Amino acid sequence: GENVEQHPSTLSVQEGDSAVIKCTYSDSASNYFPWYKQELGKRPQLIIDIRSNVGEKKDQRIAVTLNKTAKHFSLHITETQPEDSAVYFCAAHNAGNMLTFGGGTRLMVKP
Amino acid sequence: DAGITQSPRHKVTETGTPVTLRCHQTENHRYMYWYRQDPGHGLRLIHYSYGVKDTDKGEVSDGYSVSRSKTEDFLLTLESATSSQTSVYFCAISGADGNTIYFGEGSWLTVV
Numbered sequence: 615g616e617n618v619e620q621h622p623s624t625l626s627v628q629e630g631d632s633a634v635i636k637c638t639y640s641d642s643a644s645n646y647f648p649w650y651k652q653e654l655g656k657r658p659q660l661i662i663d664i665r666s667n668v669g670e671k672k673d674q675r676i677a678v679t680l681n682k683t684a685k686h687f688s689l690h691i692t693e694t695q696p697e698d699s700a701v702y703f704c705a706a707h708n709a710g711n712m713l714t715f716g717g718g719t720r721l722m723v724k725p
Numbered sequence: 726d727a728g729i730t731q732s733p734r735h736k737v738t739e740t741g742t743p744v745t746l747r748c749h750q751t752e753n754h755r756y757m758y759w760y761r762q763d764p765g766h767g768l769r770l771i772h773y774s775y776g777v778k779d780t781d782k783g784e785v786s787d788g789y790s791v792s793r794s795k796t797e798d799f800l801l802t803l804e805s806a807t808s809s810q811t812s813v814y815f816c817a818i819s820g821a822d823g824n825t826i827y828f829g830e831g832s833w834l835t836v837v
């Protein structure tokens with residue numbers, strides 16, 4: 615089955631700096647890669663996603679890049695703000711219609 | 726937010742007792758999922774359903790069973806709860822595109 619690894623497990627940045635979270639996946643048939651943000655005590659919420667036919671996607675301060683050859687994808691957050699503090703999860707969706715999640719990254723943005 | 730309702734939202738139960746968590750959706754989507762979330766393990770798939778009466782196992786299915794008798798309802802049952810099943814349980818549904826997954830608000834289960 616699919617295996618998704620996520621790094622780092624914790625990330626602390628100063629407000630205004632950029633944050634990068636990286637994930638690797640094992641199943642070359644995976645074709646959809648969403649990112650979720652989870653605030654304390656809340657549900658995971660989709661913030662951005664990318665499909666395998668695209669190399670990069672941006673949405674305001676958030677961007678995701680995908681390297682299919684290397685089987686890794688990354689989340690980039692620019693101009694971080696305190697409200698970006700949360701746990702972020704990457705995931706990979708394979709042909710079996712199942713989503714496998716990485717272990718999560720706790721992002722702390724210090725004012 | 727997707728129309729997903731989980732019940733109960735919080736439950737404390739004793740070891741050895743049966744527990745059923747309910748997930749109800751108003752979106753009429755085909756795929757429904759049960760995940761558990763534990764510190765250090767992220768979100769792990771327990772079971773999923775791809776239609777009425779059609780279910781399959783996920784990564785951590787031991788000790789759990791599911792049923793889907795109607796499109797809108799997906800039930801997760803712990804036949805005999807153990808302390809290792811203390812967790813937060815999230816129901817999820819796939820969006821219309823079949824890929825995007827939306828989560829319910831979660832059910833906090835404590836087994837004492």
